[in-house]
Amino acid sequence: MTRTFLLARALCLLTLSSLAHATETPPPPPALQPETCSVEGLMDSIRRGLQSKSPAYRRYLRELLKESAVTLPEEQLRAAFERETEPVMVEHLAAALVAKTERGESPATLQLVGKRASTDADPAVRAASTRALRRTSAEEHTGDLYSRLVRDASPEVRMEAATNLIEDNQFVYAGLHGPVSDMAVAAAVASSDSKVTARILDNISTAAISKESAEQLHTLLGGDDAQVRAAAAKALGGVPAPEMSRARQTLVALYRGESDVGVRTAILQSLARLGFASAVPELTALRNVDPRLAPEVDAWVRALSTGLQEWSLILREKQRLQQAR
Amino acid sequence: MAGAPRYDATTCWRDLERFNEGVSIDTFREWAAPLLASRDPLVRMYLKERLTELIGNDAGRASQVLEWTRDAGPKEFKVFAMALKDSEAVHLPEVSRKMLELGMDVALEPERRAGVLSSLDTQKQLSPDALGKLADFAKDPASGEAGWAAARTIARVMKNDHERSANAAPYLDKLLSIGTQSLDEHVRYMALSTPMETAPVLDASATDGFAKVLTTEGSPDGRGAAAHNLSLSADRAKVLETFARAFEPEQDVCVRWSLFRFSARAAGKDALPVMANMALVDPRFQPTYQDFERIYASGVLDFERVWLALADQDPYGCLHRD
Numbered sequence: 001m002t003r004t005f006l007l008a009r010a011l012c013l014l015t016l017s018s019l020a021h022a023t024e025t026p027p028p029p030p031a032l033q034p035e036t037c038s039v040e041g042l043m044d045s046i047r048r049g050l051q052s053k054s055p056a057y058r059r060y061l062r063e064l065l066k067e068s069a070v071t072l073p074e075e076q077l078r079a080a081f082e083r084e085t086e087p088v089m090v091e092h093l094a095a096a097l098v099a100k101t102e103r104g105e106s107p108a109t110l111q112l113v114g115k116r117a118s119t120d121a122d123p124a125v126r127a128a129s130t131r132a133l134r135r136t137s138a139e140e141h142t143g144d145l146y147s148r149l150v151r152d153a154s155p156e157v158r159m160e161a162a163t164n165l166i167e168d169n170q171f172v173y174a175g176l177h178g179p180v181s182d183m184a185v186a187a188a189v190a191s192s193d194s195k196v197t198a199r200i201l202d203n204i205s206t207a208a209i210s211k212e213s214a215e216q217l218h219t220l221l222g223g224d225d226a227q228v229r230a231a232a233a234k235a236l237g238g239v240p241a242p243e244m245s246r247a248r249q250t251l252v253a254l255y256r257g258e259s260d261v262g263v264r265t266a267i268l269q270s271l272a273r274l275g276f277a278s279a280v281p282e283l284t285a286l287r288n289v290d291p292r293l294a295p296e297v298d299a300w301v302r303a304l305s306t307g308l309q310e311w312s313l314i315l316r317e318k319q320r321l322q323q324a325r
Numbered sequence: 326m327a328g329a330p331r332y333d334a335t336t337c338w339r340d341l342e343r344f345n346e347g348v349s350i351d352t353f354r355e356w357a358a359p360l361l362a363s364r365d366p367l368v369r370m371y372l373k374e375r376l377t378e379l380i381g382n383d384a385g386r387a388s389q390v391l392e393w394t395r396d397a398g399p400k401e402f403k404v405f406a407m408a409l410k411d412s413e414a415v416h417l418p419e420v421s422r423k424m425l426e427l428g429m430d431v432a433l434e435p436e437r438r439a440g441v442l443s444s445l446d447t448q449k450q451l452s453p454d455a456l457g458k459l460a461d462f463a464k465d466p467a468s469g470e471a472g473w474a475a476a477r478t479i480a481r482v483m484k485n486d487h488e489r490s491a492n493a494a495p496y497l498d499k500l501l502s503i504g505t506q507s508l509d510e511h512v513r514y515m516a517l518s519t520p521m522e523t524a525p526v527l528d529a530s531a532t533d534g535f536a537k538v539l540t541t542e543g544s545p546d547g548r549g550a551a552a553h554n555l556s557l558s559a560d561r562a563k564v565l566e567t568f569a570r571a572f573e574p575e576q577d578v579c580v581r582w583s584l585f586r587f588s589a590r591a592a593g594k595d596a597l598p599v600m601a602n603m604a605l606v607d608p609r610f611q612p613t614y615q616d617f618e619r620i621y622a623s624g625v626l627d628f629e630r631v632w633l634a635l636a637d638q639d640p641y642g643c644l645h646r647d
Binding site: 027029030031032033034035036037038041042045048050052054055056057059060063064067068070071127176207241242244245273275277306307308309310311312313317320322324 | 365624
């Protein structure tokens with residue numbers, strides 16, 4: 001190789017590296033301009049934004065559409081919703097229509113979403129519409145929708161409906177609103193899917209349920225499915241004061257006849273909850289019925305012996321005591 | 326549409342998609358400037374979350390953003406500080422150490438220091454050294470508003486640590502020292518009231534500490550907060566005795582209300598005799614006593630439910646007292 005050749009090569013490399021360097025210099029800043037939002041423009045941004053790797057951007061677009069909903073023309077929003085068949089897009093538009101009702105406009109837009117949740121031919125669209133009703137006032141505006149959704153042909157839809165009932169109960173009504181708690185119990189009973197029944201009863205507050213709903217829980221204790229029996233036993237632990245003593249008696253009696261360890265575990269928890277410190281003798285008397293659960297009984301006795309007066313704190317201390325061992 | 330609430334139209338940003346795809350930590354501050362200057366809260370929230378993504382778990386990038394907080398304008402500052410707080414990198418020791426140092430830098434104005442210290446709120450725990458520094462800083466009159474933020478940071482990290490590992494004692498110890506030694510009533514109240522959110526079961530030392538506050542703290546709100554914390558002491562008998570003794574000399578009706586209701590939270594229906602005595606000392610508590618008696622007789626045990634069953638949760642007008 002000649003010196004000139006080497007030199008030429010070096011120069012060439014230099015040029016290449018400086019070229020490479022040039023492409024690394026930052027691109028010019030985007031020309032960010034504020035504009036009035038339109039249904040069409042938003043839909044377009046969302047459709048493209050769904051490809052974005054940034055969850056922050058996707059969250060932003062969803063919130064932007066929801067926040068825009070109240071000031072966007074309702075006709076256009078409805079038309080876009082009715083035209084749309086892509087489940088993810090349906091969910092965005094449905095959330096926007098629901099937001100209109102939640103901001104004090106008529107329940108009609110929310111009901112439109114409820115209708116699609118129960119009647120669309122595509123199960124993914126029904127599930128998406130159901131999700132859009134979560135943590136809203138939907139249960140007050142949609143009649144028996146939930147009792148139908150928990151019987152939907154698609155397991156996904158049934159489970160989404162269960163999640164709505166659970167999250168509405170907790171986050172919208174703080175577990176204190178009787179009618180929605182009763183609606184959740186009714187839906188649990190109405191469902192043909194024992195997983196759905198169990199999941200609802202496992203996770204709702206029964207603090208404000210009616211006498212009739214409590215009765216339903218007693219009936220479910222006699223069912224064939226152990227998951228459902230366990231969930232009903234757990235739900236009975238939280239019933240209103242007039243129902244407490246009956247629940248306690250039923251559960252103690254049931255414990256001895258029950259063979260499923262999951263149901264027995266749930267019964268122990270409910271006895272602890274219904275009796276606090278006064279449950280200690282009751283629990284101790286059951287200790288030898290099932291040796292597998294003796295440590296569980298001991299854990300409850302220790303947690304109740306702390307003398308704490310709030311159920312959430314007793315539960316917390318019980319978990320701690322078990323972890324510490 | 327009479328009576329219907331009016332909402333402002335939202336803002337859509339042309340070219341935001343290109344911003345989102347092309348922005349890097351090096352271009353963020355320049356590119357985001359027009360968005361930060363706007364009055365659009367949605368886009369500000371987005372910027373905060375996007376910046377958290379850009380910081381990731383990288384100490385270098387986190388330090389770069391921390392440097393920006395030194396001279397950032399108020400809107401920028403909030404986005405930077407909150408993005409740091411929520412980033413993964415905030416848990417790297419070298420990052421949290423730098424944040425603590427900057428938060429205590431006297432060259433910075435108090436508001437800025439308070440904001441930087443608040444970015445430590447998401448820490449999973451505080452080392453004894455960091456805890457000591459924050460507590461000393463909170464007690465120092467020269468810290469001003471940032472002292473208040475330091476006390477709050479101790480309380481918030483206590484909550485995080487307690488949720489994961491049931492550990493509260495070292496934090497409570499520091500909060501008690503701030504709550505009894507700070508000369509600023511607001512800082513003391515911050516230290517005395519924040520343990521409520523964590524709801525730790527008090528050991529003997531914390532029980533003694535808060536029991537002293539009942540007789541030494543000048544502000545009624547501070548004494549009420551101490552009673553609240555004491556209701557979760559492991560030593561219920563001692564708490565009932567302390568409350569019974571504190572009731573008569575206490576002149577403030579709202580603190581008396583705290584001693585009264587937190588007796589029930591401490592000992593449930595076993596507290597009724599103590600509460601009956603309190604109602605003899607101060608007859609204003611007669612109707613409320615009867616209400617508690619009725620609720621316990623109905624079979625309700627959980628204090629949260631007892632509370633909700635009360636005919637009036639604010640019988641002495643203490644809720645919005647200012």
